[in-house]
Amino acid sequence: MKREWDLLHTPGPTPIPPSVERAMNQPMIGHRGQKCKDLLKSIAPRLKPVFGTSGEVLVLTGSGTSALEAAVVNTTQPGDEVIVVVAGAFGERFAKICETYELHVHRIDVEWGRAVEVAQVEQTLKSSNQVKAVFLTHSETSTGVMHPIESIAERINELSDALVVVDGVSSVGGSLLDMDRFGIDLLVSGSQKAMMLPPGLAFVAMSERAWQTIQNNDRPRFYLDLRSYYDRLGEGQTPFTPALSLLFGLEEVLQLMEEEGVQQVSERHLLMQKMTRDACRALNLPLLVSEQEASTTVTSIRPQTFEAEQLRKLANEEFGLILAGGQKHMKGEIFRIGHMGYCRPANVFQYISVLEVLLKRLGHDFDAGAGSAAAQEAYLQGTREET
Amino acid sequence: MKREWDLLHTPGPTPIPPSVERAMNQPMIGHRGQKCKDLLKSIAPRLKPVFGTSGEVLVLTGSGTSALEAAVVNTTQPGDEVIVVVAGAFGERFAKICETYELHVHRIDVEWGRAVEVAQVEQTLKSSNQVKAVFLTHSETSTGVMHPIESIAERINELSDALVVVDGVSSVGGSLLDMDRFGIDLLVSGSQKAMMLPPGLAFVAMSERAWQTIQNNDRPRFYLDLRSYYDRLGEGQTPFTPALSLLFGLEEVLQLMEEEGVQQVSERHLLMQKMTRDACRALNLPLLVSEQEASTTVTSIRPQTFEAEQLRKLANEEFGLILAGGQKHMKGEIFRIGHMGYCRPANVFQYISVLEVLLKRLGHDFDAGAGSAAAQEAYLQGTREET
Numbered sequence: 001m002k003r004e005w006d007l008l009h010t011p012g013p014t015p016i017p018p019s020v021e022r023a024m025n026q027p028m029i030g031h032r033g034q035k036c037k038d039l040l041k042s043i044a045p046r047l048k049p050v051f052g053t054s055g056e057v058l059v060l061t062g063s064g065t066s067a068l069e070a071a072v073v074n075t076t077q078p079g080d081e082v083i084v085v086v087a088g089a090f091g092e093r094f095a096k097i098c099e100t101y102e103l104h105v106h107r108i109d110v111e112w113g114r115a116v117e118v119a120q121v122e123q124t125l126k127s128s129n130q131v132k133a134v135f136l137t138h139s140e141t142s143t144g145v146m147h148p149i150e151s152i153a154e155r156i157n158e159l160s161d162a163l164v165v166v167d168g169v170s171s172v173g174g175s176l177l178d179m180d181r182f183g184i185d186l187l188v189s190g191s192q193k194a195m196m197l198p199p200g201l202a203f204v205a206m207s208e209r210a211w212q213t214i215q216n217n218d219r220p221r222f223y224l225d226l227r228s229y230y231d232r233l234g235e236g237q238t239p240f241t242p243a244l245s246l247l248f249g250l251e252e253v254l255q256l257m258e259e260e261g262v263q264q265v266s267e268r269h270l271l272m273q274k275m276t277r278d279a280c281r282a283l284n285l286p287l288l289v290s291e292q293e294a295s296t297t298v299t300s301i302r303p304q305t306f307e308a309e310q311l312r313k314l315a316n317e318e319f320g321l322i323l324a325g326g327q328k329h330m331k332g333e334i335f336r337i338g339h340m341g342y343c344r345p346a347n348v349f350q351y352i353s354v355l356e357v358l359l360k361r362l363g364h365d366f367d368a369g370a371g372s373a374a375a376q377e378a379y380l381q382g383t384r385e386e387t
Numbered sequence: 388m389k390r391e392w393d394l395l396h397t398p399g400p401t402p403i404p405p406s407v408e409r410a411m412n413q414p415m416i417g418h419r420g421q422k423c424k425d426l427l428k429s430i431a432p433r434l435k436p437v438f439g440t441s442g443e444v445l446v447l448t449g450s451g452t453s454a455l456e457a458a459v460v461n462t463t464q465p466g467d468e469v470i471v472v473v474a475g476a477f478g479e480r481f482a483k484i485c486e487t488y489e490l491h492v493h494r495i496d497v498e499w500g501r502a503v504e505v506a507q508v509e510q511t512l513k514s515s516n517q518v519k520a521v522f523l524t525h526s527e528t529s530t531g532v533m534h535p536i537e538s539i540a541e542r543i544n545e546l547s548d549a550l551v552v553v554d555g556v557s558s559v560g561g562s563l564l565d566m567d568r569f570g571i572d573l574l575v576s577g578s579q580k581a582m583m584l585p586p587g588l589a590f591v592a593m594s595e596r597a598w599q600t601i602q603n604n605d606r607p608r609f610y611l612d613l614r615s616y617y618d619r620l621g622e623g624q625t626p627f628t629p630a631l632s633l634l635f636g637l638e639e640v641l642q643l644m645e646e647e648g649v650q651q652v653s654e655r656h657l658l659m660q661k662m663t664r665d666a667c668r669a670l671n672l673p674l675l676v677s678e679q680e681a682s683t684t685v686t687s688i689r690p691q692t693f694e695a696e697q698l699r700k701l702a703n704e705e706f707g708l709i710l711a712g713g714q715k716h717m718k719g720e721i722f723r724i725g726h727m728g729y730c731r732p733a734n735v736f737q738y739i740s741v742l743e744v745l746l747k748r749l750g751h752d753f754d755a756g757a758g759s760a761a762a763q764e765a766y767l768q769g770t771r772e773e774t
Contacts, residue, residue: 002646004404007733017391018408025412259389319733346394346706349740349759350733357736357763369760372736376744376755 006320009351011141011170011298011338012193016249020196020342023252024245031244037236039247044233046254049262051168051187051205052178058229059250060202061243064169064190067202069097070224071165071186074214075133078102083124083134083162085116089142089327090167094135101219106131112330113300115147115293118155125159133163133185139171141193142327144289144300144336146171153183163210169193172203173257174297174340176266185210191246194269194297196253196341200243204229269296271382272339272348275375279352282374283359283366288334297340300326306362308335314361319354345379393707396738398528398557398685398725399580403636407583407729410639411632418631424623426634431620433641436649438555438574438592439565445616446637447589448630451556451577454589456484457611458552458573461601462520465489470511470521470549472503476529476714477554481522488606493518499717500687502534502680505542512546520550520572526558528580529714531676531687531723533558540570550597556580559590560644561684561727563653572597578633581656581684583640583728587630591616656683658769659726659735662762666739669761670746670753675721684727687713693749695722701748706741732766 008015016024029035040059047057060066072094076082082103084095087110098105106124110116116136125131134156139146153164163185168177172187174194179187184207191201204226206214214226228239257265273296280287280301288300303311308325312335315321324336339348352371359366395402403411416422427446434444447453459481463469469490471482474497485492493511497503503523512518521543526533540551550572555564559574561581566574571594578588591613593601601613615626644652660683667674667688675687690698695712699722702708711723726735739758746753 002406002643004406004643004729005731019389019391021405256389256391319731321733342391344392344706346708346737346741349744350737353736353740353759353763354733356759357766360763360767368763369756369758371756372740372743372759373756376740376747379744380747 006322007351007354008322009338009343010322010324011336011340012190013199014193014196014338014341014343016198017196017256017342019256020249020252024249026245026248028244031238031241036244039251040233040238041236043247043251043254046258047203047205050173050254050257051203052176052182053180053187053205053207055180055206055208055211056230056233057203057205058226058233059238059242059247060204060224060229061200061240062202063199064188064192064202065093066224067188067190067204068094068167070202070204070226071135071188072097072101072103073219073221073224074217074226075163075165075186075210076101076103077217077219079104080132081106081128081130083108083121083131085110085121085134085136085147087114087116087143087145087147088112088137088140090137090140090169094137094167098135113143113145113288115145116152118148118151121152122155122159125156125162129160131160131162133165135165135167137167138177139168139175139295139297141170141298142330144295144298145293146175146295149177149184150182157183163213170295170297170340173265174269176263179205180207191250194340195250196256197246197249201246201250266296268344269340271379272343272345273297273299274382275345275348275378276337276339276352278378279348279371279375283356283371284364298336298338300334300336302334305364308332311335311358311362314358315354318358321351321354348375393709394738394741395709396725396730397709397711398723398727399577400586401580401583401725401728401730403585404583404643404729406643407636407639411636413632413635415631418625418628423631426638427620427625428623430634430638430641433645434590437560437641437644438590439563439569440567440574440592440594442567442593442595442598443617443620444590444592445613445620446625446629446634447591447611447616448587448627449589450586451575451579451589452480453611454575454577454591455481455554457589457591457613458522458575459484459488459490460606460608460611461604461613462550462552462573462597463488463490464604464606466491467519468493468515468517470495470508470518472497472508472521472523472534474501474503474530474532474534475499475524475527477524477527477556481524481554485522500530500532500675502532503539505535505538508539509542509546512543512549516547518547518549520552522552522554524554525564526555526562526682526684528557528685529717531682531685532680533562533682536564536571537569544570550600557682557684557727560652561656563650566592567594578637581727582637583643584633584636588633588637653683655731656727658766659730659732660684660686661769662732662735662765663724663726663739665765666735666758666762670743670758671751685723685725687721687723689721692751695719698722698745698749701745702741705745708738708741735762
């Protein structure tokens with residue numbers, strides 16, 4: 001089937017709004033000229049509310065992983081003690097980067113599909129008084145778990161001076177992370193998930209305290225040296241040639257978010273999560289993650305009566321509905337639905353109905369239309385005050 | 388709500404596939420250069436299967452109405468007797484054009500929401516032996532009726548030498564009109580419905596017999612003189628500057644149709660019609676048109692328990708779902724759903740679920756999820772052989 005007909009519901013990349021596509025399809029500009037300065041100066045202040053910070057948000061040209069690495073190399077020195085919460089593939093990646101950079105890593109391993117408990121972080125933190133930073137994933141894309149960042153950050157800040165570093169790749173733009181209020185020091189993200197852009201931009205938001213650490217850190221680094229990005233920001237510049245068409249698109253993304261309202265964007269994601277989960281329950285589809293631990297942007301299902309990969313294949317072939325599979329040891333065990341970015345309740349209705357058809361084909365037992373009815377009821381409950 | 392979020396389900400204009408948008412967004416070319424000749428020569432033969440003809444399909448730059456007018460002015464002379472079937476706003480338009488050009492019009496008025504019967508055409512035809520042409524609408528967009536063109540054309544051809552002229556504006560590309568086999572002499576259409584393009588192109592397909600009449604007709608005409616279009620076609624030219632970006636798009640539309648298969652495109656439309664109608668019945672929504680008389684591209688609903696206009700307003704405000712209202716005396720009486728062109732079963736699932744939510748808001752009585760279940764069942768029935 002041609003891409004034209006696809007219903008892209010992986011947890012990133014996600015569909016691009018037409019106005020963002022149009023914004024990206026503009027003539028190139030010189031990256032040292034006034035037009036680029038104007039663009040960067042338009043973007044910089046408008047990123048702040050999305051990250052919930054009054055501090056600066058730096059824009060790097062790179063995959064989300066480049067921002068994870070930037071967070072590590074800019075805040076630590078070899079031998080530093082750090083804590084990394086590993087509850088899925090992206091926690092694992094943070095740990096791997098920390099190990100690569102010769103840190104002394106205290107891993108907190110959490111069962112995939114579960115969130116870390118505040119007490120676990122607290123206990124590990126208390127086992128050493130040398131911890132320089134705690135690395136956490138907000139929405140663990142590989143499982144659809146959302147860790148309780150607010151409570152964890154609060155506890156870390158009470159107990160230590162460790163920096164709180166959060167991977168918000170699949171949550172920023174899809175779940176309000178009030179960085180300053182939560183006490184997060186570094187919040188990093190990428191462009192291709194709730195930010196409604198193609199991959200290629202990475203974001204690093206910093207607290208004043210993080211900036212002090214970064215400034216005084218003499219670990220060698222060049223492309224990912226956040227000092228160069230910060231120093232150029234005031235002049236409306238980037239240290240290296242930026243992915244200009246993505247910046248054109250980002251300006252339009254911010255426009256769309258402002259028109260809807262950042263708070264409303266977050267509420268829409270929560271509503272889509274509830275619709276999806278309620279529908280899954282009505283369809284007798286076992287959810288991997290509990291209600292309290294569920295991500296607002298991605299939902300994982302661990303089917304019992306059919307093969308996850310068979311469903312994904314059928315969805316792709318028959319409807320162009322692109323779902324994600326499990327990662328690492330969860331491959332074949334689960335399938336994942338992304339509901340973030342350029343996605344709205346009407347898209348949830350659509351994939352639930354499509355799932356119902358596919359489940360019928362697979363001989364899965366449920367009441368016809370029960371998933372659609374549940375998604376509709378969740379929508380009506382969640383929007384009752386608007387009527 | 389921004390256009391970005393709209394679910395456009397009027398019976399034309401219809402959504403544009405992204406690859407068609409991209410095709411249209413290409414640099415202008417000279418309309419007398421080789422590139423334009425190549426483009427027109429690529430398009431001309433590939434339009435024929437869409438119209439079900441081995442004859443030529445002329446492309447005019449204009450609204451669909453320009454093609455209706457071209458059909459009239461090219462085939463008739465003042466005072467000629469013609470029959471016009473009037474069963475809605477577009478039959479009415481054909482009649483008006485015929486009257487404007489001083490024809491002697493025998494109207495066959497049919498109740499809005501009903502199809503004409505073969506016997507009615509037969510009877511009118513027998514009342515005069517001077518009828519030069521019969522003007523018919525295939526899919527009457529204003530009501531969602533599809534007239535039995537095949538049987539009517541067959542009967543006209545048995546009984547007379549009258550040309551059979553069909554308005555296929557909302558059917559060509561959405562319902563296989565096998566023009567040559569059905570015995571249709573002129574089949575006209577527009578770009579903005581099942582042809583998946585913006586408005587601006589009009590099509591006229593001609594039989595050999597129609598071409599003879601047109602050639603020998605000395606009624607004054609200039610922009611709509613089909614002789615100029617026909618004469619230039621062989622050279623890969625148009626008589627006047629064509630809407631080039633729409634031609635770029637048309638080439639891609641034909642590519643999409645060929646990849647899916649013209650027969651399959653037609654079957655998809657029939658499937659979407661069945662899904663929509665079955666869902667409406669399950670939702671206790673009264674259909675304006677009977678099963679036998681229903682269009683494959685547009686479905687009209689005449690609600691009894693709420694105001695059609697209130698539903699349309701709510702659909703637009705809450706979901707960006709754009710539905711059409713009634714026309715002329717049916718304004719406020721009915722609402723119409725377009726399901727044609729760049730529209731697939733998953734879109735039907737989507738608007739049915741959205742309708743269910745809106746009907747709940749309006750207090751309409753139905754079993755939760757019943758419409759979704761019915762649409763899914765119709766889909767499964769219609770695609771059973773593929774499993």
